[in-house]
Amino acid sequence: MPPFAPQIKIPATYYRGGTSKGVFFKLDDLPAAAQTPGAARDQILLRVLGSPDPYGKQIDGLGNASSSTSKAVILAQSSTPGHDVDYLFGQVSIDKPFVDWSGNCGNLTAAVGAFAISNGLVDAANIPANGLCTVRIWQKNIGKTIIAHVPMHNGAVQETGDFELDGVTFPAAEVAIEFLDPADGDGDMFPTGAVVDDLDVPGIGCLKATLINSGIPTIFVNAADIGYTGTELQDDINNDTAALAKLETIRAYGALKMGLIQDIAEAATRQHTPKVAWVAPPQGYTASSGKAVAAADIDLLVRAMSMGKLHHAMMGTASVAIGTAAAIPGTLVNLAAGGGEREAVRFGHPSGTLRVGAAAAQENGRWTATKAIMSRSARVIMEGWVRVPGDAF
Known part of the structure; x- marks a missing residue:
């Protein structure tokens, strides 16, 4: 039998955020080749989620065969002044071999603050034992600031609660999210200049x-x-x-x-x-x-x-x-x-x-958005290591 590369283990957390699910990684936990953008990173994420799958089921990965559940998040302590965490989102195709980095995931944003607090990406001096922890997020895909207000109880993120979100079966703790200057990209909010x-x-x-x-x-x-x-x-x-x-x-x-x-x-x-x-x-x-x-x-x-x-x-x-x-x-x-x-x-x-x-x-005749606010919830489903074949990237 020819030799095959053994599997490698990568620390990861599987989260539900809003009405989505995704696999969360700390940037420095990824293999060295995947710590910078490029083919190795994309290939690892594709393999983690079980893509590309011509059957459309993602049976051999953590994806659940829908756009809402074929997602990956990479987080790091922020290099952007005035922010706690850098948030990079990848939408992983189910049946094709590519990862789309062109936009944000607002649902998984609800889990970013919680992950950052629980994984040492937020200065401990800024984390209250009880009440709300304000996490300033730099959304790297679109270059925007998002603020998450994460509930805390006895020094830990509070995940359980009575907040109900249509599309999610069970109640959980409410996370309020503020999207500051939410216009996507550097151009006009209405790229043609017209509202219709x-x-x-x-x-x-x-x-x-x-x-x-x-x-x-x-x-x-x-x-x-x-x-x-x-x-x-x-x-x-x-x-x-x-x-x-x-x-x-x-x-x-x-x-x-x-x-x-x-x-x-x-x-x-x-x-x-x-x-x-x-x-x-x-x-x-x-x-x-x-x-x-x-x-x-x-x-x-x-x-x-x-x-x-x-x-x-x-x-x-x-x-x-x-x-x-x-x-x-x-x-x-x-x-x-x-x-x-x-x-x-x-x-x-x-x-x-x-x-x-x-x-x-x-x-001056141009519309600008200053803020958008909504409530979501988030919960850790599983944490530990995800395994991928060592020759997957």
Whole structure:
């Protein structure tokens, strides 16, 4: 029998953060070749999650065969002044051999502060024994500041509690998250300069669209314009190949108009961003859990795609985009919520409802977002070492 490289062990923590799950690493715990960006790092993360898997199941890894659970996080003590921890997020493709580093994961942000506290990345002098520990996070993918308010009890992170988050089965401790200056990247929050654009999509037609860089680059369209109601659940979309192709085409042409890609073909290798979502005025529906959501309980309906599939709830970064767009009069999100000025919205998603607040201001004809706020929760599921074959990178 020919010799085979033995497996190596890498310290890791498996977290649920918001409605996502991911594998968390300290940068200096990774093999030396993976401590800098490049092929070795990507290959290790792919192997940890069990990708690429042509069966789409990630059986031979920690991924759970959905975009919400095929994620990796690398954290280090921050080199950015005024911050505690540097946070780098990788969206790991399920069936293709690549890791997308182009954006943030807002859901897993809820676990970043907790991990940083528990793993010595926050100065002990700044950690209270009880109450809230404020962790200043530098989000390296997009170069933005996020502040997490992590509950503490007897010197340890408090994970259990009674905060309920639709899309998560069990209650946990509430973690409040502030996204400061959440516009994604260095360009305008509205890359075309308009709060509503005409988006020409071959084979589909001309759609009204709000193209926004806040939280994560997002393309909002009206549900009715693409044949939907805004009450769709995962099976309504994810089992329909024609629907998936239509939504991916909208995403690709929206990415082109936003200047995120230079050629339509590039969209295939940039799956994490931008997101595409559709909005509608409120109406009642039954969530995937069987919970009844009344029209009176929400301001609008939103459904969003993630990595080519309808998300089971709502991405945290897309929630920031929703909150910011809702605060700006005239966007499709704002109009679906009834128009006017508003500091917060509660929207309906496939798993239930979520409230997000945001503040935006117009200066010299340009809209800027100053802050977006939401609550999430996080919990360690397992910690120790993850193993990968020594010849995987």
